[in-house]
Amino acid sequence: MTGSGGTLLADRVVEGDPRACARLISLVEDDEPEGRRILRELPGGQALRVGVTGPPGAGKSTVIDGLIRQLRARELKVAVLAVDPSSPFSGGALLGDRIRMQGHARDRGVYIRSMGSRGQLGGLSAATEGACRVLEAAGFGVILIETVGVGQSEMAIRGVADLVVLVMHPESGDGIQALKAGILEVPDLFVVNKADLPGARATRQALVAMLEEAASLGHVMSPEAPDEQVLLVQGEDPEGPQGVQSLVERLLAARDGQRPGRGRDHLALVRALVEARVGRILKQVPPPADLIDPWAAARHWLAAALPHLEDPGRP
């Protein structure tokens, strides 16, 4: 049916070969037709996909490191996709985080990878969904999808993750302000990290109060009670982080249907894929030379792109 190279690559992915996973994810990320073709041939798998988000410095990497250890102790294969919203400069920050997780570098049951978006959210969702399917075919049971920052990328994650965990530093007035500024509705679970710090309980209470207020205004996002949505966690406890263990139990309970959850927003993913396709076409069709009237320029550009959008050959 397909070229033997592609078939071989798919076979090696199914065997769990990390190099094959990396190669196929790169093809998907670069939006290569071959990548999309092999993706369609892969057997379906099912992983619990957990979005892990939060502001810089909140300790996402520490929590993820704890999650990896606990999940590996339960013999689950774990993948981490670190989704980087935009920049050529972010290499530094993410690389630093990666280094902290190097303890897992020789474990074939752990796969860690950064995903770049090149500034386009639709493309990022498409690439992340593709990467998840590759990892599911390779037998990974849990995929942690890490995003940095506050904003649109947190909205986009709902389309690819089964549930979203927001990690916060305690005593973080900034964190609570950020919540107010727009992401209160995204997470299923709030994790206050560094539970040993004095402000942790107060931060938890403030969050629960905000969720209760939101619920009283009719903005009910999660089927969980506000008090059940906020966990205290201590990611860095070397003796075995108690808090992370309770987080793992909550995640696995969600996977097994023992806790209510909102689940993946399939429509959000489809919308992102449409946007990605339009964005891809716009890269192929030169923009109008005259940009002075931006609305007219947009109209002309879209008109020029339409014949390409009609092409049914591209998946």
Added chain:
Amino acid sequence: MTGSGGTLLADRVVEGDPRACARLISLVEDDEPEGRRILRELPGGQALRVGVTGPPGAGKSTVIDGLIRQLRARELKVAVLAVDPSSPFSGGALLGDRIRMQGHARDRGVYIRSMGSRGQLGGLSAATEGACRVLEAAGFGVILIETVGVGQSEMAIRGVADLVVLVMHPESGDGIQALKAGILEVPDLFVVNKADLPGARATRQALVAMLEEAASLGHVMSPEAPDEQVLLVQGEDPEGPQGVQSLVERLLAARDGQRPGRGRDHLALVRALVEARVGRILKQVPPPADLIDPWAAARHWLAAALPHLEDPGRP
């Protein structure tokens, strides 16, 4: 030519009537055909458009308040558009900021307004561009466009602003991490607020060093030298903030062409308008019922939307 209501509204905007501005911006924001029509009839104006961005808690409102005072002292009319990236909950945070600026409520030379995006960046750029044109027609000389957070909205702002200022709290390890995580390339100017705090100079030096490193790697975003890109500012000095004065001078020098600048990214705006148009059509065309294969669903949805995209009647 047009309904007398529209013509009257346009006339009143040109006279600087704040209620007329508010009404027309609402029509534009709600994407009403009447709003787009009146927008096309407005005489063109030219304001210096300054994006003011930064993480929550950095003191953007204090800096904006200082800018308003200094610009009013120079008899410039100043408008503030507070752009809110996503949420029904953000009312609280932005409202708090607004209250701090209430000293300007009776001054007709100051116009303050929040813009909501309802989760779609393209629509936000379109509405913000429209609002800027309304305010330019009304004779505002400077428009400050405030965005919250870190991420895509900072990329989008380049399409509507002539230059972008990032406000940071000193001693903010988080802030520097956020820069690394993707927005180093967006700002033209970095403003370290609260210059009296001990960490301010060190934060400035760290920023300059990062910009120099980026330049040495060939990532040159601004025509300014790194050392010229970072200002120390003290927004809250009641005696008349020296630092904000130097910021005002830099902004006006950019306006008058006395300093090099990158200017507005017109293509980014046009791309956002195309995305907004596609997003608008997708709201009108029901999504496919079967979302299991998201790529196929995206293809079918786009195919169903194509006839609507071809409609040349909508601007």
